Amino acid sequence: MHANPHDAGAWSTLGVLLRRSGKLNVAIACHNRALNCAPENANIWTNLGNALTEAGRLADAVAAQEEALRREPDNPRVAFNAIVGLRQAGRFAEALALIDRAGGATADPALRWERALIRLQIGDYVHGFDDYGARRALPTYNGRSATLPAWDGGVLDGRSVFLTSEQGLGDALLMARYLPLVKALGGRVLYEGHADLRRVLSGLPIDEYRGWGGPVDGDVEASQMDLPGLLGTTLASIPPPVRLTVPEEARRKALGILGPREPGILRVGIVWSGRVTFADNARRATGLAPFLRFAEIPGVQLYSLQKGPPEAELAALGPARQLVVPLGPELEDFADTAAMVEQLDLVIMTDSSVAHLAGALGTPVWNLVQYVPYWIYGFTGAWTPWYPTMRLFRQGMDLDWRPVFDAAAGALRAEVRRRTGH
Incomplete structure (x- = not known):
């Protein structure tokens, strides 16, 4: 920075690096210094918006992203950052409208994932679960890669369905309510679950409780997080919590x-x-x-x-x-x-x-x-x-x-x- 204190790109790059290391207030200051040098630069505005969102200054973050959009309305990165900022600020209708305007939501996994989160948040489960599968195409996805044919939620007729835990322990407890419904479709339930949950889930109709990370077998497979969508859950038809086992x-x-x-x-x-x-x-x-x-x-x-x-x-x-x-x-x-x-x-x-x-x-x-x-x-x-x-x-x-x-x-x-x- 001593070489050229008016280098807007250098200031904003420094701000990005500081944000990634968690130094948000300093990052925000660097982005603002960059804007003093280049107030028309949409990339700097959107970088500032990202830092403000992470700092919890949600209204300021949305304002910064709107400035970026005003300058480059057709920039996909700017549009995506604005969508995230609007969602985290609870401005869901505006975020959905921007996704529609950005186009390609059906093809872009990141946009579809944002749309899934918004739709589920507002209780639109029918459409939200349609988009929820987009998470598998994201770089951050940490679930299993499918090796068996995907189960469509239909009658099993004696087939074995391999269900894998995905996301956290709380998600597994949340989705446990669906296991009796899967079993009622007439197949064998092979459940890959967390060791910490084995005893509390032992009373459920699971034919085999598998430890995490073992081999996959069965006729079809699904993630536990897909079960609400596969079984047609709406806001009015959420199954009650399942009865847990306390030894x-x-x-x-x-x-x-x-x-x-x-x-x-x-x-x-x-x-x-x-x-x-x-x-x-x-x-x-x-x-x-x-x-x-x-x-x-x-x-x-x-x-x-x-x-x-x-x-x-x-x-x-x-x-x-x-x-x-x-x-x-x-x-x-x-x-x-x-x-x-x-x-x-x-x-x-x-x-x-x-x-x-x-x-x-x-x-x-x-x-x-x-x-x-x-x-x-x-x-x-x-x-x-x-x-x-x-x-x-x-x-x-x-x-x-x-x-x-x-x-x-x-x-x-x-x-x-x-x-x-x-």
């Missing part, structure tokens, strides 16, 4: 750890982070600190169901660690977690696989969700048709978690009064 040995373990109930005390489980390697986890997760305000409420005892690296935050409580009982070290798989959840009155958490577990068990769960959350939660309202016992507390467009925790704390005080009379 008696897991229940005995949970009772031994939690002990007898204390009168007048509400047992509240908490989870503040999902899998840290998940690309969107930084948006959907918080730290432990905001959850500690629930410990201020008389009549509440917190229990941590958190697993993974974020568990280390509990140690930072020091002498105050009794505010939160750590259950994570006792949880060897999801059967152990399910047994603990059964003994709790309520789970409050940011979105991750435990939300699906609690929802499937029928335990009340308050899910604190990001502004544009996972598509099953829609975009408005306090409830989701996928889990009748789940209540949603939503971020606003400013992505500020404080109002979300304010609302949850107020609701928890009311819940304590309702349950204990205090």
Whole structure:
């Protein structure tokens, strides 16, 4: 930069590199410096918009992308970035219109994937699942490559269908409701699943539960994430959660750890982070600190169901660690977690696989969700048709978690009064 401080391209390139390394505020400053030198450059405007989106400045991001579009309305990269910015800002109708204007959505996997996410978010499942298969053509797709003929969702007539888990543990729990429906079509169900879920899914009509990554056999195959589309799911025909298996040995373990109930005390489980390697986890997760305000409420005892690296935050409580009982070290798989959840009155958490577990068990769960959350939660309202016992507390467009925790704390005080009379 010392060679030519007015080199707009160099400033914007530096901004792109800084954004990729997570230094968003500096990246935004570099892009703005580039625009001081070349205000008509659409590529700089769209790069700025990308950085603003990642920084959570959604309205500013959309404005930057609109500036880029105004200068180069036929630039495919600019159009795509604008579509992503509009979707993440919750401006779905505008994003769909821009996809239509961009053309080629049926041929361009990235555009079709964006359209799938939008359609599913707004509850248009019929068309959304039509586009959902476009994910397989994306460079980021990490599912299995198909080796058997694709199952079309029809009657199996004794054939074997190989169903593979795809995406996360929560997705597998979400889609487990479809396994009895697949079995009812008259075939053998070969299910490739996560080891952590083997015990809780053991009561389902699965002919063989396979560990992840083994050989593929059978007559036809499908991903679990294709099942809603293959079986014709609409917003009005979502199957109820499946009954999970909680082994008696897991229940005995949970009772031994939690002990007898204390009168007048509400047992509240908490989870503040999902899998840290998940690309969107930084948006959907918080730290432990905001959850500690629930410990201020008389009549509440917190229990941590958190697993993974974020568990280390509990140690930072020091002498105050009794505010939160750590259950994570006792949880060897999801059967152990399910047994603990059964003994709790309520789970409050940011979105991750435990939300699906609690929802499937029928335990009340308050899910604190990001502004544009996972598509099953829609975009408005306090409830989701996928889990009748789940209540949603939503971020606003400013992505500020404080109002979300304010609302949850107020609701928890009311819940304590309702349950204990205090």
